[in-house]
Amino acid sequence: MNDDAQTPLLRVRNVTKTYGGRIGCADVSFDLWPGEVLGVVGESGSGKSTLLGVLAGQLVPDRGEVIFDTRADGPRDTITMSEPERRMLARTDWAFVHQNPRDGLRMNISAGGNVGERLMAVGARHYGNIRSAAADWLGRVEIDELRIDDRPQAFSGGMQQRLQIARNLVTGPRLVFMDEPTGGLDVSVQARLLDLLRGLVRDMGLSAIVVTHDLAVVRLLADRLMVMKSGRVVEAGLTDQVLDDPQHAYTQLLVSSVLQV
Amino acid sequence: MIEIENLSKSFMLHNQGGAVLEVLQGASLTVAPGECVALTGNSGAGKSTLMRMIYGNYLAQAGHIRVGGVDVASAEPREILTLRREVLGYVSQFLRVVPRVPTREVVAEPLLALGREKGEALARAEALLTRLNIPESLWSLSPTTFSGGEQQRVNIARGFVRDWPALLLDEPTASLDPTNREVVLSLIEEAKARGAAIIGIFHDTEARARVADREIDVSVFAPAAA
Numbered sequence: 001m002n003d004d005a006q007t008p009l010l011r012v013r014n015v016t017k018t019y020g021g022r023i024g025c026a027d028v029s030f031d032l033w034p035g036e037v038l039g040v041v042g043e044s045g046s047g048k049s050t051l052l053g054v055l056a057g058q059l060v061p062d063r064g065e066v067i068f069d070t071r072a073d074g075p076r077d078t079i080t081m082s083e084p085e086r087r088m089l090a091r092t093d094w095a096f097v098h099q100n101p102r103d104g105l106r107m108n109i110s111a112g113g114n115v116g117e118r119l120m121a122v123g124a125r126h127y128g129n130i131r132s133a134a135a136d137w138l139g140r141v142e143i144d145e146l147r148i149d150d151r152p153q154a155f156s157g158g159m160q161q162r163l164q165i166a167r168n169l170v171t172g173p174r175l176v177f178m179d180e181p182t183g184g185l186d187v188s189v190q191a192r193l194l195d196l197l198r199g200l201v202r203d204m205g206l207s208a209i210v211v212t213h214d215l216a217v218v219r220l221l222a223d224r225l226m227v228m229k230s231g232r233v234v235e236a237g238l239t240d241q242v243l244d245d246p247q248h249a250y251t252q253l254l255v256s257s258v259l260q261v
Numbered sequence: 262m263i264e265i266e267n268l269s270k271s272f273m274l275h276n277q278g279g280a281v282l283e284v285l286q287g288a289s290l291t292v293a294p295g296e297c298v299a300l301t302g303n304s305g306a307g308k309s310t311l312m313r314m315i316y317g318n319y320l321a322q323a324g325h326i327r328v329g330g331v332d333v334a335s336a337e338p339r340e341i342l343t344l345r346r347e348v349l350g351y352v353s354q355f356l357r358v359v360p361r362v363p364t365r366e367v368v369a370e371p372l373l374a375l376g377r378e379k380g381e382a383l384a385r386a387e388a389l390l391t392r393l394n395i396p397e398s399l400w401s402l403s404p405t406t407f408s409g410g411e412q413q414r415v416n417i418a419r420g421f422v423r424d425w426p427a428l429l430l431d432e433p434t435a436s437l438d439p440t441n442r443e444v445v446l447s448l449i450e451e452a453k454a455r456g457a458a459i460i461g462i463f464h465d466t467e468a469r470a471r472v473a474d475r476e477i478d479v480s481v482f483a484p485a486a487a
Contacts, residue, residue: 191360249275
């Protein structure tokens, strides 16, 4: 809707990260525009998660630029900004949805507390408002409000994942990083989560980067796709174009290896 | 509205000994607003390939595909996404949707993507579902469990839920009974009357004769046999 904006939300240039002599990811460049969902696919070890870690400020690359269009100061390189600034972005404009909800949730505080905590981190102090915002978000991710005081341990895997999404989106971020968001969930739960994510992306005008090895997930969720192999992007384009008319040998292999159901 | 110039397409199959399939060479055609052009030719002649290229689904090796001022053959993904949202509709033979999404929302989605108000979008979707004889009891269910003909009609409803300036139709009357076939043909005629440029593939020769202003045999674009 607001993709007439002239500035990309995220501009990534030549990002390279090595572990000793081994390549994590190399020379990755792309632009992400407001409201766009970018899928990153590739097999295990292709560098997808390393790339996501660098983009989200969790890993320091050897070189490259990650320029985020901040609300206050316009485009800023998140790699060279100060640690407090980067942390502030991570709490406000960014969200990170982990594959394992246990990595993104605090398992020993209530569901409502998990959602409210992020609000408090950005300065919310009024208990009643925090609780009603938490209740609202539990509803939006289809968790019964009656469960607001239960701890996530008592939730199913799918509910934990939805709670993690609520916790991440409650502060109205503009960019969401997702690492295998539907991994480890059974298929019917995946469908429900995909439906939820699609609706949230559309209604909130979010941009998202989704790392997954599941081509069916990116087909339904991502506008654009990058295919990674051995740390490098071998092909990129519109999702359906890359999946239906893959150009690179590796992408052709990846697409033709999917079992049809 | 749609101008195709000197378009070529080949597929390189890296994992099958590097085989190269030449499908189209020097394809050119234009479609004016309010006009419906039917693509003909035997199975494998490249009708669907050409249609997918216009939608930006297949890459072109050479040539231009101009749809409403955007050259799909060279546009950025972002421009093609905007084109698909605002200008170019596509009724494919396959319904691909997120499971669990109710039929009426599947149909309303092109309007929601344009930022239309939800109530209005759903009302428009329901009107089309009614016209295409999808019983109201099915509207709140996901179309993934529907019969082939019902899925086809949901796909058509999605394709006609808004007034696209340009529209691609891949076998829109296949697997439909006579009543629904008639509804689809009138939808196509109405779209033409309001000025849509349409490219269609119709194996149903009567339907083709009724809605198409011209036929283009895609096999003339086949590369000379090597």
